[in-house]
Amino acid sequence: MHTDTRPPLLSRQRLSVWILLGTLLSALLPLIICLTMIGSYSEHKARQHVLAQLRQEGDDIADELVQRLWFHSSAVRALINWTLLERNQPGASHVNEQRHFAQLQHNNPQFLWLALVSPEGKILQASNPALLGKTLPRLPRQQQQAEVRGPFPSLFGPLPGPRQQRAELLLFIPSPLLDSRWFVAALDWELLIQFLPNMLMQRANWPRSEMLLLDPEYRILFSLPQHDSRQLTPELVAAIRQADAEAKPVAWHHGQRWFSLMVPMMSATNLIIPDWQLVMRESEKNGLREWQLLEDKLVITALLALIVLSGLAYRLSRHLARPLETLQASLEDPAQQSVPEVSGYYEAWLLSRVLAELQTFEREQRLALVSLNQTLELQVGERTAELTNVLQHATHAFISLDPQGLVISWNRMAEQWLGWSAEQRQGQRLPESMLSAEVNLWLRQWLVQLKDPQPSRVSQQREVQLTSAQGETIPAQLVVWSSQAGTHFRLNLILDDIRERKAAQQALQASRHQLQTITDNMPALIAYIDRDLRFQFVNATLRHWYGIEPSQAIGASMASLLAPEVYPLMRTQAEAALQGETRRFERTQWLHGQLRHLHTIMLPEHGDDGTIKGLFVLTQDITTRKQLELDLQQQAFxxxxxxxxxxxxxxxxxxxxxxxxxxxxxxxxxxxxxxxxxxxxxxxxxxxxxxxxxxxxxxxxxxxxxxxxxxxxxxxxxxxxxxxxxxxxxxxxxxxxxxxxxxxxxxxxxxxxxxxxxxxxxxxxxxxxxxxxxxxxxxxxxxxxxxxxxxxxxxxxxxxx
Structure with missing residues (x-):
């Protein structure tokens, strides 16, 4: 009868699939690594390029703004000189001076107003009469006459009087006069920054990049394109500086990410400019547009390469797997009597030759197994007869039951002990009176297990009380296990008479009780320790000295019972005694709040073969004797x-x-x-x-x-x-x-x-x-x-x- 041993369809992946996957992975992994490295490097370069462009634009804007401030500062110097000349002319008066300031402001429209200010900041004279008597919110410190020549700081602040529609913010450029008063010119902010839009529009990346001008408190003074005037947080400013160093974009107010950097205002002239900062930024999407295009090209190229490589790998896998598929078809075909010799490459040809030889060897082994099986059946019959003879003459009672509980075997010793002959019990159940109800129930559970297709083979034993046919009670050791003969199972029982052993155990127990009674009343600690340094015997002195019950010490280790300060000495002495040497030593220990002197003897027990089985330990309290020796010694000296x-x-x-x-x-x-x-x-x-x-x-x-x-x-x-x-x-x-x-x-x-x-x-x-x-x-x-x-x-x- 032929058994189909072919694996189910698709239960294993074919060799061609594994070759295809291996080839693709071998080529795809280096390709992915290269693309990742190229992409990472190109992205880093793109980020650096964006920041470099922003830094160049910021430097150009800052330089142009400083030049404008220097130009207007030079105009203020000329106005100061002109004012000094006019004030020194004969017939100069307050009215003429006011008219003179108005004329100066008219001739210099880049200034919103001109004023003469006291050291305390009060406006004494101005081109706009509405400013007279007003106080400037900020003014430089008082200058000495030796410092009149400057340079002087440029202050940024609001107009003290009513604001004009076109001049929300102003720039103060003060300069001290010889009499400690100040000449102040308010620059028109719109005239100052009107060049910035034209300058940015001339850039190649406009309007992709944006510009913000900040004051020292990080408020937005001017921006292109126009933004709200919200103030930048210190955290955002710190993130911009950090991103500049790491070439990374920063998340701004609305979550959009920008490449951002800060360009400080610096002057190469003697002009002290305001503490402004330029922020140049460009969105991450615009800045990395060219890099993303490059990345798309790399991905498309990789996909095309993968498609071509997949085709080549598929053809290679099919070429390598075709001879093996031929061998597989011949092995799965029941009508195929021999494995054909395949060609293609050396390994496939060698495999077909080996499989053919294995097929021939299998036929020969099957014939040998048939002959061996016949021989074994004859030997099993002989061994069964021999075993039956041995069981019949065994010194223990042997009983065998089938799964229904009927007696199959009942040897001679069972006849002698129990009083029933084998003919009487053959094919019958065990007598109910022979065993107790509990043991009968236990045996029935074993019989239930025999009906299981795979019954337990583990043997079990227990002591039971047998009742013979004559009513005699016999203590016995019962051993039960199951066995199998072909497809048949049986339950085997061996009964051992333990009357002599029970009597010996009772005598031994009485001897132990007598020994325990004697030792418990001795004024010394007596114990027996095995080779593993575990207590196997100890008298009642253990309870008197240490408060430990002797029953708790049996089986306990020396380390668990002895105090930590005593255990090292006792272990060293015990190990020496286990080498066959009798040890005598003294030690001191605190017992019941008193320091006691103890004398210990460790005597090794030698077995019949000369090995050391354990140690007898005797410990006596010699405190009284020690004290007497000390007293005598003290009296002698x-x-x-x-x-x-x-x-x-x-x-x-x-x-x-x-x-x-x-x-x-x-x-x-x-x-x-x-x-x-x-x-x-x-x-x-x-x-x-x-x-x-x-x-x-x-x-x-x-x-x-x-x-x-x-x-x-x-x-x-x-x-x-x-x-x-x-x-x-x-x-x-x-x-x-x-x-x-x-x-x-x-x-x-x-x-x-x-x-x-x-x-x-x-x-x-x-x-x-x-x-x-x-x-x-x-x-x-x-x-x-x-x-x-x-x-x-x-x-x-x-x-x-």
């Missing part, structure tokens, strides 16, 4: 009468002090002292009085020395004083000795009487590098003390003097 360190303490500390002196380079001194007349105190008032004298003597010495100096009682009334880190060793030692001798002048207050005693002091010095040990230094101080006593007592003596 302290004098019980005075509380001072004794001779034994001095014998340990003096060599260390000599080593420090050699290392630091600072000398030290040892003072040997005893009490003069101390024996008489004991003989007269008793040993209790003598003990009180010794305590007061030690107290007086401690009051005269530094905290870092060390005072020792050797025996009887003999004391030594160790002074370290001295700068002037002889002088520092004598000063301390003198202070002690002065302190001894005060009487000792006893219960029986007051006595006055003195002290003899011997001083021995040690300088860094001296070859002298502690015994020699002490002997030298002792010898110096006896020399002081023999010299009259109540003094100090330096060894070597």
């Amino acid at each position: 302290a004098d019980t009468l005075t509380g001072l360190p004794n001779r034994r303490a001095m014998e340990e500390q003096l060599p260390a002090a000599l080593a420090r002196a050699d290392r630091t380079g600072h000398p030290l001194a040892l003072l040997f002292m005893d009490l003069d007349g101390f024996k008489a105190v004991n003989d007269t008032w008793g040993h209790d009085a003598g003990d009180e004298v010794l305590r007061q003597f030690a107290s007086r010495i401690r009051a005269q020395i530094r905290e870092t100096d060390q005072l020792f009682r050797l025996a009887g009334d003999e004391f030594t004083l160790l002074l370290e880190n001295l700068n002037d060793a002889p002088g520092d030692a004598r000063r301390i000795a003198d202070k002690i001798l002065i302190a001894m002048q005060q009487p000792f207050c006893l219960d029986a009487a007051q006595v006055v005693l003195s002290s003899s002091i011997g001083i021995a010095l040690h300088f860094p590098g001296m070859d002298r040990d502690a015994e020699q230094l002490l002997a030298a101080a002792d010898d110096a003390m006896y020399r002081a006593k023999h010299s009259g007592k109540n003094r100090s003596c330096l060894a070597g003097e």
Whole structure:
């Protein structure tokens, strides 16, 4: 029976389509990149060209406007000179001067009016009588006579009197006279700017470009073509300056984008012109018109190239795919017995040869598979018989059920355990009394899964209670899984008698309970840790010490239970113990608000194969023992009468002090002292009085020395004083000795009487590098003390003097 394995129509794209797409993409991608780069470069150049044209036009207009202002400023200079001459003529009067101003204004129609102004800005004389007495809103600062020659600023402002229809805005060109008054001429604004339209119309790009003249507050003074007089915002002015630097258009009031730049007014003459600025602008659409035409040509050229390239790519794809289509047709045709050999190019010919060889190889493999299948069926029959024999003699009860729940197999061990023979149960259901209702329901769910075309093959196990035919209850381990033999499915059950295991578990549980009871009542923390440093056993001491229940610690890691300051030490010791070494160590830890000393033993547990299975950990609280050791140590090094360190303490500390002196380079001194007349105190008032004298003597010495100096009682009334880190060793030692001798002048207050005693002091010095040990230094101080006593007592003596 032939099976149609051909793919559905259009389920895969043909090779010719992929070749066509690949060819087009390979050519189209570089073409798009080139067009993008050309377009970007040409657009940038077009923007720069537009701004360059606007800058040239703005510079020309600004230069022409400055020349006009300079020309009118020169006329003002001539009028000033003429006025000065007229005012100096004999018979000059106020009426004549007013007539003279009117005549000057008539002869110079470019000025709206002429006026003589006081330093405070008041108009004293004018060509227009209506201006007399008015005050100019703006005027330059007062000029000194040395500054009369100028240059002078040109001010822009409104007319102080009634405005004329044709002169909404005026230009003031003031100049100071010798008597501190000003001569002011108001220039006709329309005459000043009437050349601008003609000048712009002569440009090649007019009326594409526009011009705006702004005052310092960015108000529009004049524009071509005419605009409203709204004021430009500082944000728009900043955007214009930024766009000039980046060659980009700016969005104006109504959202239209313009190429814009600002041209400041600058003068090369001595004329100080107003702070005006020219704004030249051209719409983005007009400015980039030529670039857009170029872009359209590039797009049309690219489309034509793409059409031609598509035709060539299609012919190439058809040529490459034709041999493969021939092979495809032969493979999809059921009547075709062999793959034909195709021509065209080498790869297609080679593919046809390979496919033909594969077709021959497939026929041979099919014949071999038929023979192998027959052999396998025979082997399966043999293996089935062998498996049946094994199951019959197995040590576990084995039962097999079909999808309807009927017994297929019932081995000998099932007969012995359960009391039913295989003949009795063959083809029958399991006895209802053999298993509990819950287990029977669970098995029925497994049987439902067997009816599924793809039943689950995962095995499951659980402990159950079996009831035999004789009514005996047997604990067992039940394992259930499904198997398949051809198209038939079966449910397999293996029953294992676990009565001995249950008894062993109960005994083990009792042993564990007994061990837990014993360890919980021991005054130590006992635990067992596995190789992963997790607690597997811990006694009740954990609750008493740390407030953690032992049941919560089972399975927890050492890092989660121990305090952060304790865990590093415990982990290091545990890792060493896991290498087979018994570890004993001590540590301190705060428990219940007290610093406790703990002693821990980690004992590795060795398995039968020699590996380390885990660690037994025993921790004891040895705080009481430690405190006893510290008390004994303190008693061994302290004098019980005075509380001072004794001779034994001095014998340990003096060599260390000599080593420090050699290392630091600072000398030290040892003072040997005893009490003069101390024996008489004991003989007269008793040993209790003598003990009180010794305590007061030690107290007086401690009051005269530094905290870092060390005072020792050797025996009887003999004391030594160790002074370290001295700068002037002889002088520092004598000063301390003198202070002690002065302190001894005060009487000792006893219960029986007051006595006055003195002290003899011997001083021995040690300088860094001296070859002298502690015994020699002490002997030298002792010898110096006896020399002081023999010299009259109540003094100090330096060894070597």
